[in-house]
Amino acid sequence: MSDAPLLSLKNVEVHFENEPGLLDFDGEAQTVRAVDGVTIDIEENDVISLVGESGCGKTTLGKTAIGLQRPTAGSVEYKGHDIWDIRDGNSDADIAWSDVRRSLQIIHQDPGSSLNPNRRIVSILSEPLRQVSPGLSTGERRERIYSLLDRVGMSPAPDFAERYPHQLSGGEKQRVVLSRALLMNPDVILADEAISALDVSLRVEMMDLMLELQDVFDTSYVFISHDLSNARYFTEHGGGRIGVMYLGKLAELGPAERLIQNPQHPYTEVLRWATPNLGMNMSVTSDFPMRKIDVPDPINPPSGCRFHTRCPKAREVCTRETPDPISVDESSEAACFRADERHEYWNSEPLDGVEPESDPGSTSGGVEMD
Numbered sequence: 111m112s113d114a115p116l117l118s119l120k121n122v123e124v125h126f127e128n129e130p131g132l133l134d135f136d137g138e139a140q141t142v143r144a145v146d147g148v149t150i151d152i153e154e155n156d157v158i159s160l161v162g163e164s165g166c167g168k169t170t171l172g173k174t175a176i177g178l179q180r181p182t183a184g185s186v187e188y189k190g191h192d193i194w195d196i197r198d199g200n201s202d203a204d205i206a207w208s209d210v211r212r213s214l215q216i217i218h219q220d221p222g223s224s225l226n227p228n229r230r231i232v233s234i235l236s237e238p239l240r241q242v243s244p245g246l247s248t249g250e251r252r253e254r255i256y257s258l259l260d261r262v263g264m265s266p267a268p269d270f271a272e273r274y275p276h277q278l279s280g281g282e283k284q285r286v287v288l289s290r291a292l293l294m295n296p297d298v299i300l301a302d303e304a305i306s307a308l309d310v311s312l313r314v315e316m317m318d319l320m321l322e323l324q325d326v327f328d329t330s331y332v333f334i335s336h337d338l339s340n341a342r343y344f345t346e347h348g349g350g351r352i353g354v355m356y357l358g359k360l361a362e363l364g365p366a367e368r369l370i371q372n373p374q375h376p377y378t379e380v381l382r383w384a385t386p387n388l389g390m391n392m393s394v395t396s397d398f399p400m401r402k403i404d405v406p407d408p409i410n411p412p413s414g415c416r417f418h419t420r421c422p423k424a425r426e427v428c429t430r431e432t433p434d435p436i437s438v439d440e441s442s443e444a445a446c447f448r449a450d451e452r453h454e455y456w457n458s459e460p461l462d463g464v465e466p467e468s469d470p471g472s473t474s475g476g477v478e479m480d
């Protein structure tokens with residue numbers, strides 16, 4: 111089991127059953143397919159960034175990865191052991207659920223909401239230390255807290271340690287929340303839009319700090335962002351991969367630069383088009399790479415490839431067959447038939463409104479970019 115990835119998600123599905131609302135006249139519960147068939151490994155000291163439009167399942171997938179959400183199908187393994195078997199007491203693994211929970215931490219967009227307003231920073235940061243290192247004296251705990259506050263740029267540390275959360279700026283609160291998560295000695299931190307609420311000028315600083323502390327604390331990040339340029343920065347500097355999600359599915363996964371410079375899924379192209387500050391030199395007049403702008407419903411997602419209703423390259427086969435992830439290179443995959451030059455896609459009829467294309471012949475068959 112020692113070779114097992116830190117976290118391994120296999121065919122993970124999360125469906126929510128919603129009770130019928132007042133306006134649901136048929137009175138039937140509805141199933142929201144928040145995440146469907148996602149397989150991904152997270153290694154030690156890894157960075158996986160999840161991007162995609164609102165409601166595509168980023169938070170649900172992230173929470174499932176760290177054991178805060180039980181999948182309705184598929185499995186999540188921590189160091190080779192199913193975490194829900196551990197939780198349910200059905201595992202022979204030599205690890206307690208409390209250790210799994212401690213190892214998988216989360217920081218949110220709004221740090222204020224997770225800091226007790228009535229406690230000083232020193233007291234907030236003492237809590238994880240008491241759990242992880244119960245043998246420390248009060249003086250030793252203080253020393254560790256001061257040294258971490260110094261490290262995250264909150265100096266003089268003794269001064270910051272005595273403040274209450276409301277006496278800190280948003281950026282400082284986020285540093286405290288990050289410090290608290292790190293003091294748990296986690297293997298993975300889920301950073302769910304953790305920099306989105308910060309001033310633009312502070313975002314890079316915070317991302318740099320997170321990556322610097324990654325080396326010190328030996329932790330991995332699942333970094334959720336709706337902004338591809340932030341995900342690019344974080345992933346590129348952290349040497350990780352970006353996962354592009356669309357309607358509960360992983361559309362594409364790969365290293366930041368490959369994914370942005372040479373996207374293999376037409377939806378990645380859309381995200382790229384919609385992110386003007388990528389420095390891609392795409393003119394505003396270049397065609398919007400989608401046929402329709404309306405967002406399909408995760409309660410009733412399109413058949414076949416979920417993106418086919420909006421995809422400017424969709425063909426008949428995309429309406430009835432669901433593409434599995436196709437390996438693009440050793441660290442990348444794309445769930446698009448176009449990544450397979452021998453797929454029947456190339457002989458299938460383009461859908462209405464899709465520009466006909468010449469057969470890729472012996473070329474890669476991948477999405478051609480500018």
Ligand SMILES: Nc1ncnc2c1ncn2[C@@H]1O[C@H](COP(=O)(O)OP(=O)(O)OP(=O)(O)O)[C@@H](O)[C@H]1O
Pocket residue numbers: 126127128142143144162163164165166167168169170171336408
């Ligand atoms: N507890 C829940 N019960 C029912 N539906 C849910 C629940 N949590 C999430 N959903 C639905 O699942 C889908 C995915 O939601 P999720 O929050 O994971 O998306 P997201 O990509 O993180 O969105 P955002 O960027 O807006 O936070 C959405 O349709 C959402 O409404």
